Amino acid sequence: MAVDQAGVATRALALFAAGQPARDVPEAVRAVFHLSLQDWCAVARAGASEPVSRQLRALVVEEGGAPQADVIGGPRVPARAAALANGAISHALDYDDTHFDHIGHPSVAVIPAALAMAQRLGVSGRAFQDAAIIGMEASIAIGVWLGRNHYQSGFHQTATAGAFGAAVAAGRVMNFDRAQMERTIGLVATRASGIKAQFGTMGKPFNAGIAASNGVEAALLAASGFKPNPGALDGPQGFGATHAGEARDAELASLGTIWRLPRVQHKFHACCHGLHAALEAFAKLPGREPDKIARIEVRVHPRWLTVCNTPAPATGLELKFSYAGVLAMAALGISTARLENYSLDVAQDPHVIGIGRRVHVHADESLTETQARVALHDAAGAGDEAFADLMTPMTLAQRTRRVQDKCADLVGRDLAITLRRKIISSASPTELTEAFMNPGEDIRQDGAV
Amino acid sequence: MAVDQAGVATRALALFAAGQPARDVPEAVRAVFHLSLQDWCAVARAGASEPVSRQLRALVVEEGGAPQADVIGGPRVPARAAALANGAISHALDYDDTHFDHIGHPSVAVIPAALAMAQRLGVSGRAFQDAAIIGMEASIAIGVWLGRNHYQSGFHQTATAGAFGAAVAAGRVMNFDRAQMERTIGLVATRASGIKAQFGTMGKPFNAGIAASNGVEAALLAASGFKPNPGALDGPQGFGATHAGEARDAELASLGTIWRLPRVQHKFHACCHGLHAALEAFAKLPGREPDKIARIEVRVHPRWLTVCNTPAPATGLELKFSYAGVLAMAALGISTARLENYSLDVAQDPHVIGIGRRVHVHADESLTETQARVALHDAAGAGDEAFADLMTPMTLAQRTRRVQDKCADLVGRDLAITLRRKIISSASPTELTEAFMNPGEDIRQDGAV
Numbered sequence: 098m099a100v101d102q103a104g105v106a107t108r109a110l111a112l113f114a115a116g117q118p119a120r121d122v123p124e125a126v127r128a129v130f131h132l133s134l135q136d137w138c139a140v141a142r143a144g145a146s147e148p149v150s151r152q153l154r155a156l157v158v159e160e161g162g163a164p165q166a167d168v169i170g171g172p173r174v175p176a177r178a179a180a181l182a183n184g185a186i187s188h189a190l191d192y193d194d195t196h197f198d199h200i201g202h203p204s205v206a207v208i209p210a211a212l213a214m215a216q217r218l219g220v221s222g223r224a225f226q227d228a229a230i231i232g233m234e235a236s237i238a239i240g241v242w243l244g245r246n247h248y249q250s251g252f253h254q255t256a257t258a259g260a261f262g263a264a265v266a267a268g269r270v271m272n273f274d275r276a277q278m279e280r281t282i283g284l285v286a287t288r289a290s291g292i293k294a295q296f297g298t299m300g301k302p303f304n305a306g307i308a309a310s311n312g313v314e315a316a317l318l319a320a321s322g323f324k325p326n327p328g329a330l331d332g333p334q335g336f337g338a339t340h341a342g343e344a345r346d347a348e349l350a351s352l353g354t355i356w357r358l359p360r361v362q363h364k365f366h367a368c369c370h371g372l373h374a375a376l377e378a379f380a381k382l383p384g385r386e387p388d389k390i391a392r393i394e395v396r397v398h399p400r401w402l403t404v405c406n407t408p409a410p411a412t413g414l415e416l417k418f419s420y421a422g423v424l425a426m427a428a429l430g431i432s433t434a435r436l437e438n439y440s441l442d443v444a445q446d447p448h449v450i451g452i453g454r455r456v457h458v459h460a461d462e463s464l465t466e467t468q469a470r471v472a473l474h475d476a477a478g479a480g481d482e483a484f485a486d487l488m489t490p491m492t493l494a495q496r497t498r499r500v501q502d503k504c505a506d507l508v509g510r511d512l513a514i515t516l517r518r519k520i521i522s523s524a525s526p527t528e529l530t531e532a533f534m535n536p537g538e539d540i541r542q543d544g545a546v
Numbered sequence: 547m548a549v550d551q552a553g554v555a556t557r558a559l560a561l562f563a564a565g566q567p568a569r570d571v572p573e574a575v576r577a578v579f580h581l582s583l584q585d586w587c588a589v590a591r592a593g594a595s596e597p598v599s600r601q602l603r604a605l606v607v608e609e610g611g612a613p614q615a616d617v618i619g620g621p622r623v624p625a626r627a628a629a630l631a632n633g634a635i636s637h638a639l640d641y642d643d644t645h646f647d648h649i650g651h652p653s654v655a656v657i658p659a660a661l662a663m664a665q666r667l668g669v670s671g672r673a674f675q676d677a678a679i680i681g682m683e684a685s686i687a688i689g690v691w692l693g694r695n696h697y698q699s700g701f702h703q704t705a706t707a708g709a710f711g712a713a714v715a716a717g718r719v720m721n722f723d724r725a726q727m728e729r730t731i732g733l734v735a736t737r738a739s740g741i742k743a744q745f746g747t748m749g750k751p752f753n754a755g756i757a758a759s760n761g762v763e764a765a766l767l768a769a770s771g772f773k774p775n776p777g778a779l780d781g782p783q784g785f786g787a788t789h790a791g792e793a794r795d796a797e798l799a800s801l802g803t804i805w806r807l808p809r810v811q812h813k814f815h816a817c818c819h820g821l822h823a824a825l826e827a828f829a830k831l832p833g834r835e836p837d838k839i840a841r842i843e844v845r846v847h848p849r850w851l852t853v854c855n856t857p858a859p860a861t862g863l864e865l866k867f868s869y870a871g872v873l874a875m876a877a878l879g880i881s882t883a884r885l886e887n888y889s890l891d892v893a894q895d896p897h898v899i900g901i902g903r904r905v906h907v908h909a910d911e912s913l914t915e916t917q918a919r920v921a922l923h924d925a926a927g928a929g930d931e932a933f934a935d936l937m938t939p940m941t942l943a944q945r946t947r948r949v950q951d952k953c954a955d956l957v958g959r960d961l962a963i964t965l966r967r968k969i970i971s972s973a974s975p976t977e978l979t980e981a982f983m984n985p986g987e988d989i990r991q992d993g994a995v
Contacts, residue, residue, distance in 0.1 A: 152770045156763075160624035162611030175609035251783030256736070287705070287749050288756060290739035294784045300736050300774035303767075307737060314605075318752075321601045325749035334700030335743045339790075 103279040104331030106242055109349040110235055111278035114265040117353045119227040128493055129359045130230045131520050132500045133194050136363050137187055137204040138516050139504040142533045143436065144189035145170040149299040153182040153306060166213035167530040176213040180263070180313045183209035184306030188255070190436065191301070192507075195370065196361045197467070197488070199240025199254050203361065206259025206308035207232040211266040213313055215526040220270055222523035228269035230358065232312075236262020237357045239330075244343030248293075252340055256291020256304035261330070263312020268319065277319055279327040285315035286329035286336040362487060365499055366433040368417040371401040374469035375420055377485035379427050382473050387428050387448065389475050392455050395420050396470040399460035406458050409450070413439040421453035424471075428452050435506050508533065552728040553780030555691055558798040559684055560727035563714040566802045568676040577942055578808045579679045581949045582643050584965050585812050586636055586653040588953035591961075591982045592885065593638035594619040598748040602631040602755060615662035616979040625662040629712070629762045632658035634755030637704070639885065641956075644819065645810045646916070646937070648689025648703050652810065655708025655757035656681040660715040662762055664975040669719055671972035677718035679807065681761075685711020686806045688779075693792030697742075701789055705740020705753035710779070712761020717768065726768055728776040734764035735778035735785040811936060814948050815882040817866040820850040823918035824869060826934035828876050831922050836877050836897065838924050841904050844869050845919040848909035855907050858899070862888040870902035873920075877901050884955045957982065 103111065144150055154171045157178035164173030169186045173179070187193060188205040196203050208229050215225035240247075240258030248254050264285040268278050288311045291304035330336045337344050366376050375395050397420075407419035416422040416439045423433050429448055431438050443449055464470065467487040474480035491499070504513035512533060519529050552560065593599055603620045606627035613622030618635045622628070636642060637654040645652050657678050664674035689696075689707030697703050713734040717727050737760045740753035779785045786793050815825050824844050846869075856868035865871040865888045872882050878897055880887050892898055913919065916936040923929035940948070953962035961982060968978050 148771070152767060152772050155770060156766055160611045160626065162609045162624070165609075175611070177609065251788040253736075284749060284752070287702075287741050287744050287753055288739055290737055292736050292778060292783065292785060292788055294775050294778040294781055294788075295736050298775045299772055300733060300778065303733070303772075303774070304736055317605055318601060321604060322597070323601050323748055323752075325752070326743050326747045329741060329743040329749065332743055334741065336741060339700040339741055339743075341788075 103283065103327040104335070105346045106239070106331040106337070106344070106349055107279055107282050107327060109346075109352055110239065110261070110265065110282060111275045113352040114231055114235055114269055114278045115273055115275045117231055119223070122227065122230055123356060125493070126230060126356045126358050127226075129361060129496075130226065130233070132363065132496060133204050133233070133361055134208065134226070134229070134520050135504055135513070135516050136194055136500055137208050138529070138533050139507040139513065140190055140192045141169050141183065141187035143192070143507040145186055147186075147189035149302050150186040150189045152299075153185040153303070157182045166216040167527070167534045169534045176217040177310050177313045177317065179213040179216075180209045181306045181310035183213070184309035185302040188302035188305035190367070192364050192367055192436070194361045194363050196237050196240075196357070198237055198357055198360065199243070199258055200248050201236065201240050201254035201258050202305065203233040203236045203259065203262060205305040206255055206312070207236055207262045207266050209306070209309040210263035210312040211270060212526055212530070213309070214267040214270040214316065216530070218270060220526070222525045222529065224270065225526045226523060228266045231269050232262045232266025234352070234356060234358050235265040238349055238352055241348045241357070242342070242345050243337060243340070244345050246343050247341050250341035251293050253291040253293045253295070253301070253304050256308045257289050257340065259305065259308030260285050260289035260311040263309045264315045265312070267313045267316035271316055271320055273316070273319070280323065280325060281315045281319040283327035283329040284319060284323060284325040285311055287325065288315060289336060363496070363500055363503070365503055366423065367436045367439060368423055368433060369405040371397070371405040372420060372423050374467055374485050374487050375471055376423060376427055376433055377487065378469045378471040378483045379424055381483035381485065382471065382481050385473060385475075387452060390428055390452060390455060390473060391476045392457060392474040393424050393428070393452075394472040394474070395424065395456060395458045396461040396464060397458065398464045398466045398468065399462060400466060402458065402460050409453065410444050412444055413441055416444050419453075420458045421456040422449065424456050425449045425452035432506065434503055552732065552776040553784070554795045555688075555780040555786070555793070555798055556728055556731050556776060558795075558801055559688065559710070559714065559731060560724045562801040563680055563684055563718055564722055564724045564727045566680055568672070570802075571676065571679055572805060574942070575679060575805045575807050576675075578810060578945070579675065579682070580969050581812065581945060582653050582682070582810055583657065583675070583678070583969050584953055584962070585643055585949055586657050587965050587978070587982050588956040588962065589639055589641045590618050590632065590636035592641070592956040594635055596635075596638035598751050599635040599638045601748075602634040602752070606631045615665040616976070616983045618983045625666040626759050626762045626766070628662040628665075629658045630755045630759035632662070632755070633758035634751040637751035637754035639816070640750070641813050641816055641885070643810045643812050645686050645689075645806070647686055647806055647809065648692070648707055649697050650685065650689050650703035650707050651754065652682040652685045652708065652711060654754035655704055655761070656685055656711045656715050658755075658758040659712035659761040660719060661975055661979070662758070663716040663719040663765065665979070667719060669975070671974045671978065673719065674975045675972060677715045680718050681711045681715025683801070683805060683807050684714040687798055687801055690797045690806070691791070691794050692786060692789070693794050695792050696790050699790035700742050702740040702742045702744070702750070702753050705757045706738050706789065708754065708757030709734050709738035709760040712758045713764045714761070716762045716765035720765055720769055722765070722768070729772065729774060730764045730768040732776035732778040733768060733772060733774040734760055736774065737764060738785060812945070812949055812952070814952055815872065816885045816888060817872055817882060818854040820846070820854040821869060821872050823916055823934050823936050824920055825872060825876055825882055826936065827918045827920040827932045828873055830932035830934065831920065831930050834922060834924075836901060839877055839901060839904060839922060840925040841906060841923040842873050842877070842901075843921040843923070844873065844905060844907045845910040845913060846907065847913045847915045847917065848911060849915060851907065851909050858902065859893050861893055862890055865893050868902075869907045870905040871898065873905050874898045874901035881955065883952055
């Protein structure tokens with residue numbers, strides 16, 4: 098086996114990761130990253146009391162160790178452990194950002210790794226942000242290199258591509274040169290794991306945590322002189338070959354020239370992503386008194402009908418997977434962005450049930466998975482129709498406002514504003530974590546063991 | 547996706563892991579396990595100063611934390627970290643046991659997990675040994691379930707099957723019931739990783755460490771109520787399906803009835819496994835003065851000719867992959883069991899070089915990979931021939947003597963005897979580790995960062 102050199106993909110990633118000058122990161126990339134970081138902080142704090150969050154926190158707190166990096170809602174622990182816990186905690190609500198180029202959640206794997214390593218080494222806020230940007234871009238790129246076949250075969254890109262992105266981010270914090278980056282990538286190739294069979298369970302957020310932790314671990318070992326096969330990602334029987342990867346080398350040629358990060362999608366509704374386009378289309382329709390609504394006709398890509406079309410949602414969880422439920426909420430002015438609205442009370446509210454019965458969902462092969470068409474009719478049959486596509490670019494101003502509103506819903510307006518201010522001004526990693534990670538009465542520290 | 551129940555394989559493993567009465571473990575299984583445990587202790591101690599050992603130790607020592615379990619040559623650290631370091635340290639020399647049913651090294655993945663968890667919980671020596679036995683048997687069984695296709699596709703069974711075995715062992719220490727075992731197996735299914743692309747690098751021993759650590763982690767989380775998909779090993783798009791597994795369910799039906807563990811092979815020469823059968827055959831030949839040897843004819847399976855047939859080894863490392871080198875050593879009475887004999891001095895010894903030139907290696911399709919035929923000729927052409935097959939069963943007494951001799955070579959006869967005595971008497975985990983893990987002047991604690 099070729100154990101002495103990196104392949105084309107590893108070389109391209111390492112050159113980008115070690116060589117991309119921070120000053121040449123386009124402002125548009127940095128601006129979207131700032132939104133992702135703010136979004137990440139908010140969903141992480143909001144998810145800090147979820148059962149999976151308490152369990153991962155309990156694990157690393159019980160282990161203890163050198164106080165290198167903050168755990169959300171807990172004390173400082175070693176960087177590798179902080180990355181593990183924070184990755185899982187920030188994905189607990191499944192409300193973080195998504196990138197559809199590879200279908201993965203780049204923030205929850207990469208930001209916890211960059212942040213933990215940045216706190217461990219005490220680097221500046223700017224250096225932390227640069228590392229996270231490079232790592233997120235690398236994770237999307239390696240996800241595209243692995244391709245749709247990797248994802249369709251059952252691998253969870255958030256975990257797999259995420260581990261490579263986390264490794265690159267951690268290495269960037271450590272100022273690795275190209276050869277060190279290649280060793281880091283080669284080492285994490287034997288550690289990256291995570292399967293979609295965990296979807297719908299605590300295993301899904303856990304997959305984000307292991308990606309982050311694997312990245313930190315690989316960088317720490319590479320820094321200490323560890324010598325893995327630097328071709329273990331793209332060489333014979335490497336990670337790509339063994340994990341149904343497509344080895345789309347050409348996709349990596351534009352790294353650092355054409356940036357994928359700005360196309361990341363933030364979630365603005367705290368429910369299944371299959372419902373978002375319909376909610377966006379509905380929001381474009383003229384306002385109407387709820388009791389004037391006779392029918393709501395929804396057209397979506399056929400795949401969603403088996404995913405999120407619960408016709409009569411009876412619980413808060415079922416609301417999250419129901420066109421009838423979320424469109425009734427929207428029609429009644431109940432925010433679909435707020436987690437607490439996906440409750441038993443709302444599901445059993447007679448008004449919600451009443452409007453829900455008037456929602457009719459149709460499969461439409463002419464629509465993509467990110468598109469929906471919604472029509473609203475009154476009793477006389479008169480109506481309006483609107484179309485939405487999640488891939489339609491928003492202006493930065495629109496996006497900023499919506500992320501800000503979402504964060505305000507999640508953690509309160511004051512903290513949302515504080516977070517944005519600290520992020521824009523490149524506050525140090527610890528200033529940032531002190532703003533939102535410290536345990537308060539809203540975060541339970543105990544692990545429910 | 548079916549997220550609520552275990553498949554056939556998981557159910558069979560969990561039933562065995564939780565339900566197998568320790569008193570019903572056959573004495574023959576326990577006796578071979580005792581040899582594996584003694585062997586593991588000796589190779590672990592002997593490998594504790596290797597570069598990869600120092601690096602893993604430095605990583606976990608720098609992290610620190612709750613003093614739950616001993617690291618070989620270091621202080622106590624959390625159980626998950628101890629398992630990581632000890633797995634890598636014990637595989638650093640690649641001199642530990644091998645099981646050819648699945649082709650993996652069961653001891654280095656499972657024993658560190660069982661030991662770390664046993665120390666963490668303070669269980670008895672007997673409970674520790676029972677857990678390690680059950681875990682090793684489970685790791686071989688899951689490796690057989692994954693099948694040769696998994697291995698040939700590039701997955702390192704020591705790491706993958708090893709993680710499941712380590713998880714089962716850790717769960718057994720915790721007295722898990724069947725449902726807890728299923729959750730542990732389901733969780734580790736998203737964490738298990740390790741590819742053969744790391745062979746020939748530090749990544750290979752690292753793979754043993756991650757298996758052990760993954761097992762401990764999964765059991766700790768399962769104990770705290772973590773709810774993964776219990777069908778993530780054998781369900782749709784589970785670990786087996788995504789990792790080229792053959793899903794040989796029938797192989798698991800005999801778990802606890804027909805034991806695979808006793809067929810484990812201990813290495814008695816500190817060199818490539820491809821050389822062992824030839825050395826065993828040579829040892830059967832009548833003794834002969836080195837200067838009376840005109841030719842040594844070696845016949846082996848063709849695959850070995852590209853693996854370990856360095857014709858003129860110039861270094862200690864090259865000796866480990868050279869029929870000429872090791873047969874010359876054997877002819878000259880230089881022990882092939884002793885690590886220190888694979889040295890530059892020996893490689894460049896004119897006597898070794900002289901005999902080495904008289905070794906002729908031939909491919910023989912009629913032999914299996916574990917067989918060899920060696921003939922020794924004098925100048926007149928008269929000669930003797932011997933055959934050996936590593937799969938030929940040894941008596942327990944023979945095996946015990948050879949393991950004892952190997953351990954004595956590695957760590958000295960006094961310690962070898964002490965280890966055997968403590969193991970036979972089921973000394974507590976900490977009595978055992980105190981016998982061989984404590985740092986002495988022969989183990990460098992510093993990590994060469």
